[in-house]
């Protein structure tokens with residue numbers, strides 16, 4: 001079986017991690033965990049992008065050497081991953097020797113093959129985007145779009161990579177491999193970009209303009225263009241584990257699909273004679289309170305702090321529940337609290353509390369053996385069947401938000417079942433029929449809780465493990481086998497109580 005090798009974009013360390021970085025890690029982690037649960041052998045890579053102009057400028061602003069600067073920020077990204085309970089197998093930094101070595105090897109190989117040549121360039125350059133511009137990039141009134149920042153006219157010698165030679169091949173690949181770009185509608189954007197002739201890519205920067213980069217192996221007066229360096233991380237991290245390549249899945253934001261991931265990267269690989277990744281998933285962007293997130297204006301969520309305040313699963317759940325993969329979404333505290341209270345605390349948390357409470361009160365803290373029951377039990381079991389059948393394919397198609405909504409509806413249905421059976425009333429009756437029904441109801445509650453929560457496992461793994469713990473249950477390694485309604489909890493001793501999602505404290 002080929003390993004499912006999945007990656008995130010590697011983050012620039014020119015500032016602290018923000019909600020967008022957190023989302024991408026969590027989304028990728030949910031896919032990785034889900035694939036593992038479905039039986040795949042998964043390898044998961046994330047990391048940091050540490051060279052280039054942006055980093056050099058941030059270091060300068062702090063008056064320290066770039067290496068000291070990246071060494072001070074990269075750990076924040078690593079810590080964020082730990083706090084978010086990201087299940088990555090490796091974390092690569094582009095300043096590591098293992099990475100630089102592979103970048104140099106690929107460059108040398110392309111240079112030796114004649115795929116890289118030196119030429120004089122005269123034209124416009126955007127420092128902010130670290131990119132050469134053409135007249136077609138201008139606004140209609142002749143000015144430069146704001147995203148480019150300051151644009152200067154320069155003349156310099158540089159090294160170019162013959163991208164253009166691979167244009168037809170790439171167009172053909174995208175057209176014939178419909179799973180190459182997800183969501184599919186984004187492929188159109190790539191093909192539109194490729195409908196214009198592709199210019200060769202400048203892959204060097206003269207040292208005097210940018211010192212902070214990997215020196216070209218064939219000309220140390222130049223450093224490597226940051227995108228050529230960064231993209232190579234996906235390959236350099238596994239270069240000594242050749243059976244992992246090609247990657248199965250690159251998860252990235254929509255802003256870096258065209259041209260870096262959908263054009264430069266496949267062409268770089270093809271030119272090196274390496275297989276290209278199977279799929280690229282481009283996710284949408286988060287705004288905060290309807291506006292672009294910005295640390296300076298305070299419109300910012302610090303992921304690590306947020307986790308300390310509300311718990312890791314509250315954030316993971318919100319990010320996955322709120323955003324439809326591929327689309328943009330907005331984060332607001334109000335919306336977060338609505339979901340936290342109505343779905344996590346008052347729905348799932350409440351079901352956990354009631355189940356433990358009543359099993360303690362009426363069954364000596366032991367899950368009783370059920371009977372067949374009546375119509376309410378049959379309805380609940382049928383609701384499970386339907387939920388189970390719907391949710392797994394939704395997750396397979398990356399429709400995690402819809403899958404979570406269905407799983408939560410099943411939790412709601414279980415709470416409604418409890419209202420209907422009212423075990424607190426049955427508990428007061430001495431009638432043996434009522435006592436039997438009480439046992440059946442308690443067993444159904446526990447089984448529905450076990451199953452409903454198991455569906456959330458990729459998204460809120462810690463909480464699911466906690467729920468299993470308080471139900472006196474240890475799940476097996478075959479997730480799909482866990483999804484069978486079979487009252488396997490019968491006879492288990494349950495805990496007294498468990499506060500999964502405490503009432504959030506108001507921020508002062």
Ligand code: MSP
Nearest residue numbers: 009010011012020049230231252253254284285286
């Ligand atoms: N270093 C490059 C990626 C190189 S990959 C070989 C980069 N870094 S970044 O720090 O600017 O962005 C990292 C990832 O975070 C990107 O996939 C980007 O789309 C994503 N996000 C940045 N801001 C975001 C939001 N506001 N919302 C969601 N994702 C966002 O680009």
